[in-house]
Structure formats: C-alpha cells, structure tokens
Amino acid sequence: MSEELKVPTMAEYMAEGKQPEILFWVGSAGSYDDRAKKITKAFVKILHKAKVDFAVLGTEESNTGDVAKRAGNEFLFQMQAMMNIEVLNAYEVKRIVTCDPHSFNCIKNEYPSLGGNYDVVHHTQYIKELMSSGRLTLEGDTYKGKRITFHDPCYLGRANSEYDAPRDVLKKTNANLVEMKRHRSTALCCGAGGAQMFKEPEKGNMDINVLRTEDALETKPDIIATGCPYCNTMMTDGVKAKEKESEISVLDIAELIANS
Amino acid sequence: MQYIPNILFLIILALGIGYFTLNIKKLIRNIKLGKEVDASDNKGERWRNMARIALGQSKMVKRPIAGFLHIVVYVGFIIINIEVLEIIIDGLFGTHRIGLKVLPESVYGFLIGSFEILAVLVLVSVVVFWLRRNVIKLKRFLSSEMRGWPKNDGNIILYFEVVLMCLFLVMNATDTTFQNLGHGNIISQFIAPWFGDNPDTLHMIERTAWWLHIVGILIFLNYLYFSKHLHILLAFPNTYYGSVQPKGKFNNLEAVTNEVKLMMDPNADPFAAAPEGAEEEVPAKFGASDVMDLNQIQLLNAYTCTECGRCTSACPANLTGKKLSPRKIMMDTRDRLEEVGKNIDANGGEFKDDGKQLLGDYITNEELWACTTCNACVEECPVSINPLSIILDMRRYLVMEQSAAPMELNNMMTNIENNGAPWPYNQMDRLNWAKEE
Structure with a gap:
C-alpha cells in the first residue's frame, strides 16, 4: 500500500462533536505485530471502500486483558477491562468491530458484567453485513477457482458459535471452498489460545x-484463510515447517477481500 | 411360612434401596463441599438442554457408531426396567406375572416381546462395546489414566449387563405358563428347548433366574456410586446445570472486582477502618487448589463423568503428546473429592487436613499450562461437563496465590501492566501502523 491510510481517532470525532458508525478495535496484535498489522490495514481499506464512518481509539486503546484472564490473572484482566470500559463509555461507544476473535469474545462476553455493554461484531460478520447491504461489492475474480480452506478460530467458532459468516464471505470470492476433516465445531485449535502464544509449549x-x-494440507489448498491474527501466525509457521510456503499462502479474510 | 419369600424379598429390596440412598446422600454432601453457584436463570433453556442432550442423546450421535450402540443400550435399559416394576410387585405380594392379570394378554405379550428383542439388541451392543475396549483397542480407552480400576470398571459394567439380560431371557424361557401363552416369547421360545421339559427343573431354574435378576439389579444399582456408571443418573441434573452461556464466556471473579474497584476509586481511603463485621470475613482465596474451592456444578461434573474420553480425543494438547487430558482432570477431581469425603466420614463429620490437595497431588502444573482454552473438550462432552472451567480456576490459583506462572507468561503480564500490550512496545506507538508503509 503506497498511500497513507486515513485512520481517524475517537478523540478527533469527539472534537468535531460527531459519532462514528463503528469503533474499530485494533487489538494488541493488530497494532504491534508486523504480520497482524497487514490484516489491520487490509480491513481499514475495506472500511474506506465501503465508505464506513469509523474511528479507532489509537493510543487510548489498551490490551483487553483477555490473555491475562486465560493465563489465570483475573486481577490484571479486570484492571485492563475497567480502564478500557471507562474510555469506551466516555466516548459513548455503541458498536465495536474487531479483527481479533479474542478481543471480540472478551469485550462481547466478559465486559458487560463489569459495566461495558456494546454491540460487538467480528470483522468477518461485519464484512458479510457490508456485502449483504450492498455497501461492499467485489469486482475482481482474483480467487476464482482457487482452493481455499478456512481454519475456524476457537474464539469465533466454538466459543461464540459463529461458523457461517467467514464462509459466506469467502463464497462471494467465487473461490473453491474446501473443508478440512476437522471443521466448524470440531475444528482443531491452532495452538495459540489460552496464552500459549506467549510461551513455549509443554x-x-x-x-x-x-x-x-497437516489438516489443512490434506485439502490441497492454494490458500489457508484465517480470521484471527494469532491463528494466522501459527498457520504461517506451520506451513513453513512443512516447507510449503512457496505454494500455499496464509491470508486473513480481510486481506482476501481487500485484494479482490 | 408361606410368606417367607415375600418377607425375604422385602428385606433384600429394603437393603438394596437403603444402602443406595445412603450413598446418594453422601454424594450430595460431597457435592455441597463445593462453593454455591447460582443456576436459577434460563430455566426453560435448561430443561430443554436436559431433554435434548440427556434424554435425547443428541451429542452421543456425533460419533455415529458408538452413538447408535449407546442409544440401543440406553433405550433397552430404560424400557426393560419397566419389567422390574412387575418383579417388585410380584415379589412383595407373592403374585406371578401380575401384568397378565391387569393387561390383556396380547398387550402383555407385546410388551414382553419388545423387551426380549431389546434384550438381544442390548446383548449385541454390549459385546461390540467390549470388543472396542478390549480387542480393537480404541486409542481413547488406552490412555494412562485408564489403567487399573477405570478399565476394570468399564468391563464390569458390561458383564453386569450381559448377566442381567441373560437372566431375563432365561427367566422367560423357563416359565412354562408364559411359554404356553404363545405371546411375547419372541426370543425365549428358541432358548426354552435348551432347558428340557422337566417341570420341576424348569420351575427351579425360573425361580433362580427371577431371584438372581432382581438381586443383580439391586447390586448394580449399588455399584453405581463406586463406578463411572453414575452418569445414567447424573447426566440429567448435569445437563440441566450445564452452562447456558457462550462457551467463550469465562466467569469474572467477584472478589477481584471488588478489590479492583477499590484500587481504581480515587476517593477510596486505603487507611479506612474495615466496615463493621468485616473482621470476621476470611479473605477470599483466588482460584482453586483443592476440591472445596471448586463450585458445586464442577463437582457434579466430576461425579457425572463416565470416562468415555471424547474430550481427551479432541484435545489439541493431548493429540500432540502433552500430558494434559481433560478426562483425567475430571477423574482426578472425583478421586480427590471421594478422598475428602472419606476423610470426613472417618473424622466424625469434619475434614482433617491430610496434607494433600487436588493441585500437585493429583493434577500437575504441567497439565494445567498445556491447555489452549479452545473449548474442544467442552464441545465434545455428551453430558455437558466443563473440564476447562476447572483448569482455569486452578491456573488462577497458580497465578494469583502462588505467582507460579511460567516465566514467559510473567513477562507477558508485566508488559500488559506497564504498557498495555503483551509485548514491550510503547503505548504511544499504538497507532504507528497507520503511518507505516
């Protein structure tokens, strides 16, 4: 991407006395991780293309506390949650979209009892919404006939029973969608959840x-599609371990849609 | 003299039901050692879950072969047990096949005939189950936690069922009046010739099978408490109390909320005297190191587990050779709970510290840290058990009470505390991605 992305903040909206349609929750991975930043930018590109009025918290956003909670540090989680809720409530945020299923699950399910009540949407759900309302249309045939297999993120799938939105979006690319033997509710975790991302495995x-x-390779895919920055890292590393990186790319659904 | 069989029957029945009741009371007492938990919400959905998952076996059939066989045994077991009602009435009042006196012959014949067919189907299924466990050697029945008693327990249950079904068929085959009826002896008519035609011998075999059948059922009933087979009863309350929230929603600890609110309140006076009555309160323990720290639903889960191992066979950590097995988490919890219960019985109703606990003596840190919290175990369980919630509560104890997280996780948490991200990046750089190429 050569042009600099226009990414307005909530503070800027506030200064103009306006409210955006959605708050884009970028998340820690999406903000700092080099691979995940590409997903973030791809999603912003989609938001611009669909002319969505959005804003981010920018430097006012802090880690959701999700990973601390799953590691067992409830204190740290609730501290993070309450700080974020104070900011979100001060901006009177109503609707939050995020590319990270962990942030999605955490804000959607675990913030309400601490005082944070928002309509929280995963980016695959939001893209589906933009497509069905006609705000986002795909012109190109970039992926026509390509074999794409989707890896369900645990915190979108099993944790929140959303299996269809990512698949519905992928179908719109006219790709050839192939399923792994373990998919939807029986999908195998990528190995990053529950704070495993930050430690060596046992x-x-x-x-x-x-x-x-290996599950994914059995489907002989051209592309492994993901919907989570951590899954993306894990699957990318897995493809490298199998020395298939020249044949198979691992792409987030936001990237797939932004490129088509 | 003629009432001796009736009295004997009554005594056996009373002993069987009495001892069972005693053990159920013990089970309830043990479950109540756990923390109370509010499950008074969503009653309708809870009843529906029970009907669908426990009664309707909806999750069993996710694995079609085992699911189908299980339904055969389950339906057979429940329906054939209607026959027990007749046996009890006959036993208590000295009647013989009271059903024949209250039902038309054809209806009675139809009922017993269906029972006989079911009995054969149960026998076939039980044989397949036995083969799966002992000959085909399915991986999920071979894990290390299945050695010894759990393996024998599984087989004993199958032998019980074989014996009970055979006794039922023999009892019918040797009952000359029933055979002469010509209704309902769909299967037993083929077995009848094996026993000859001496009326005295037949009568003796029939009586022996009848008595052994009812005694066998009572022994089986009492065996439940000591066995993984408790699920035939507890699956019902367990699916009722199973979570009705999205699986990703982990509970927020209230004790922590109170402390965090106090910390974040600029008006809070850290030197203020404790409010009245507060001095008697024991400071809350964060997380769980022993069964008493778990909640009552988690303990009910442990008693309900029938060690089928579907959870473990779907666990990504277990599939890749890590020590974690969600089934073992449930078995350990039950074993420790039983140990605590016996301790209480031996010490006149009070628990005496035995220097042991669930954490460390049963479940190791290595197992707990291998979990990815992916919910595959929770999704798989056919009776709504949640091993993940126990793992999380024990991690909470490790982190908040013992500061015993792995080093890398401590670094990650320090980063979040200091700069609001799991990596050591500056909070002020959080929006830099927007300006980068």
Missing part, C-alpha cells in the same frame, strides 16, 4: 500448529 511429540497445518 513437552510433547509435536507442535499443535503443525498438526493443524
């Missing part, structure tokens, strides 16, 4: 992401 005979990559 002793075993294999890494979880490699096992999951």
Whole structure:
C-alpha cells in the first residue's frame, strides 16, 4: 500500500462533536505485530471502500486483558477491562468491530458484567453485513477457482458459535471452498489460545500448529484463510515447517477481500 | 411360612434401596463441599438442554457408531426396567406375572416381546462395546489414566449387563405358563428347548433366574456410586446445570472486582477502618487448589463423568503428546473429592487436613499450562461437563496465590501492566501502523 491510510481517532470525532458508525478495535496484535498489522490495514481499506464512518481509539486503546484472564490473572484482566470500559463509555461507544476473535469474545462476553455493554461484531460478520447491504461489492475474480480452506478460530467458532459468516464471505470470492476433516465445531485449535502464544509449549511429540497445518494440507489448498491474527501466525509457521510456503499462502479474510 | 419369600424379598429390596440412598446422600454432601453457584436463570433453556442432550442423546450421535450402540443400550435399559416394576410387585405380594392379570394378554405379550428383542439388541451392543475396549483397542480407552480400576470398571459394567439380560431371557424361557401363552416369547421360545421339559427343573431354574435378576439389579444399582456408571443418573441434573452461556464466556471473579474497584476509586481511603463485621470475613482465596474451592456444578461434573474420553480425543494438547487430558482432570477431581469425603466420614463429620490437595497431588502444573482454552473438550462432552472451567480456576490459583506462572507468561503480564500490550512496545506507538508503509 503506497498511500497513507486515513485512520481517524475517537478523540478527533469527539472534537468535531460527531459519532462514528463503528469503533474499530485494533487489538494488541493488530497494532504491534508486523504480520497482524497487514490484516489491520487490509480491513481499514475495506472500511474506506465501503465508505464506513469509523474511528479507532489509537493510543487510548489498551490490551483487553483477555490473555491475562486465560493465563489465570483475573486481577490484571479486570484492571485492563475497567480502564478500557471507562474510555469506551466516555466516548459513548455503541458498536465495536474487531479483527481479533479474542478481543471480540472478551469485550462481547466478559465486559458487560463489569459495566461495558456494546454491540460487538467480528470483522468477518461485519464484512458479510457490508456485502449483504450492498455497501461492499467485489469486482475482481482474483480467487476464482482457487482452493481455499478456512481454519475456524476457537474464539469465533466454538466459543461464540459463529461458523457461517467467514464462509459466506469467502463464497462471494467465487473461490473453491474446501473443508478440512476437522471443521466448524470440531475444528482443531491452532495452538495459540489460552496464552500459549506467549510461551513455549509443554513437552510433547509435536507442535499443535503443525498438526493443524497437516489438516489443512490434506485439502490441497492454494490458500489457508484465517480470521484471527494469532491463528494466522501459527498457520504461517506451520506451513513453513512443512516447507510449503512457496505454494500455499496464509491470508486473513480481510486481506482476501481487500485484494479482490 | 408361606410368606417367607415375600418377607425375604422385602428385606433384600429394603437393603438394596437403603444402602443406595445412603450413598446418594453422601454424594450430595460431597457435592455441597463445593462453593454455591447460582443456576436459577434460563430455566426453560435448561430443561430443554436436559431433554435434548440427556434424554435425547443428541451429542452421543456425533460419533455415529458408538452413538447408535449407546442409544440401543440406553433405550433397552430404560424400557426393560419397566419389567422390574412387575418383579417388585410380584415379589412383595407373592403374585406371578401380575401384568397378565391387569393387561390383556396380547398387550402383555407385546410388551414382553419388545423387551426380549431389546434384550438381544442390548446383548449385541454390549459385546461390540467390549470388543472396542478390549480387542480393537480404541486409542481413547488406552490412555494412562485408564489403567487399573477405570478399565476394570468399564468391563464390569458390561458383564453386569450381559448377566442381567441373560437372566431375563432365561427367566422367560423357563416359565412354562408364559411359554404356553404363545405371546411375547419372541426370543425365549428358541432358548426354552435348551432347558428340557422337566417341570420341576424348569420351575427351579425360573425361580433362580427371577431371584438372581432382581438381586443383580439391586447390586448394580449399588455399584453405581463406586463406578463411572453414575452418569445414567447424573447426566440429567448435569445437563440441566450445564452452562447456558457462550462457551467463550469465562466467569469474572467477584472478589477481584471488588478489590479492583477499590484500587481504581480515587476517593477510596486505603487507611479506612474495615466496615463493621468485616473482621470476621476470611479473605477470599483466588482460584482453586483443592476440591472445596471448586463450585458445586464442577463437582457434579466430576461425579457425572463416565470416562468415555471424547474430550481427551479432541484435545489439541493431548493429540500432540502433552500430558494434559481433560478426562483425567475430571477423574482426578472425583478421586480427590471421594478422598475428602472419606476423610470426613472417618473424622466424625469434619475434614482433617491430610496434607494433600487436588493441585500437585493429583493434577500437575504441567497439565494445567498445556491447555489452549479452545473449548474442544467442552464441545465434545455428551453430558455437558466443563473440564476447562476447572483448569482455569486452578491456573488462577497458580497465578494469583502462588505467582507460579511460567516465566514467559510473567513477562507477558508485566508488559500488559506497564504498557498495555503483551509485548514491550510503547503505548504511544499504538497507532504507528497507520503511518507505516
């Protein structure tokens, strides 16, 4: 992307006395991780294309506390949650969209009892919404006939029973959608959840992401589609471990849509 | 003299039901050692879950072979047990096949005939189950936690069912009046010739099978408390109390909320005297290190687990050779709870510290840290058990009471505390991505 992205903040909206349609919750991975930043930018590109009035919190956003909670640190989680809720409530945020299923699950399910009540949407759900309301249309045939297999993120799928939105969006690309043997509610975790992303795995005979990559390779895909920045890292590493990176790309649904 | 069989029957029945009641009371007492938990919400959905998952076996059929066989045994077991009602009435009042006196012959014949067919189907299914466990050696029945008693327990249950079904068929085959009826002996008519035609011998075999059948059922009933087979009763309350929230929603600890609110309140006086009555309050323990720290639903979960291992066979950590097995988490919880219960019984109703706990003596840190919180175990469980909630509560204890998280996780948490991200990046750089190429 050569042009600089226009990314307005809530503070700027506030200064103009306006409210955006949605708050885009970028998340820690989306803000700092080099691979995840590409997903963030792709999603912003989609938002611009669909002429969505959006804003981010920018430097006022802090980690949701999700990973601390799953590691067992309820204190840190609730501190983070309450700080974020104070900011979100001060801006009177109503609707939040995020590319990270962990942030999605955490804000949607665990913030309400701490005083944070918002309509929280995963970006695949939001893209589907933009498509069905006609605000976003795909012109190109970039992926026509390509074999794409979708890896369900645990915190979107099993955790929140959303299996269809990512698939519905992918179908719009005219790609050839192929399913792994373990998919939807029986999908295998990529291995990053529950704070595993930040530590070495316990002793075993294999890494979880490699096992999951084997599931994906069985479908002989051209592209492995993901809907979570952590899954993306894990699957990318898995594909590298299998030395298939020249044949198979691992792309977030936001990237797939932004490119088509 | 003629009432001796009736009295004997009454005594056996009373003993069987009495001992069972005693153990159920113990089970309820043990579950109540856990923390109370409010499950008074969503009554309609809870009843529907019970009807669908426990009664309707909706999750069993996700694995079609085991699911189908299980339904056969389950339906057979429930329906054939209608026959027990007749046996009890006959036993208590000295009647013989009271059903024949209250029902038209054809209806009675139809009922018993269906029972006989079901009995054969149950026998076939039980044999397949036995083969799956002992000959085909399915991986999920071979994990290390299944060695010893759990393996024997599984087989004993199958043997019980074989014996009970055979006794039922023999009882019918050797009952000359029933055979002469010509209704309902769909299966037993083929077995009848095996026993000859001496009326005295037949009568003796029939009586022996009848008595052994009812005694066997009572023994089986009492075996439940000591076995994984408790699920035939507890699946119902367990699916009722199972979570009705999205699986990703983990509970927020209230004790923590209170402290965090106090910390964040600029008007809070850190030196203020404790409010009245507060001095008697024991400071809340965060997370769980023993069964008493878990809640009552988690303990009910442990008693309900029938060790089928579907959870473990779907667990990404277990599939890749890590020590974690969600089934073992449930089995350990039950074993420790039983140990605590026995301790209470031995010490006149009070628990005496035995220097042991669930954490460390049963479940290791290594198992707990291997979990990805992916919810595959929760999704798989055919009776709505949640091993993940126990894992999380024990992690909470490790982190908040013992500061015993792995080093890398401590670094990650320090980063979040200091700069609001799990990596050591500056909070002020959070929007830099928008300006980068």
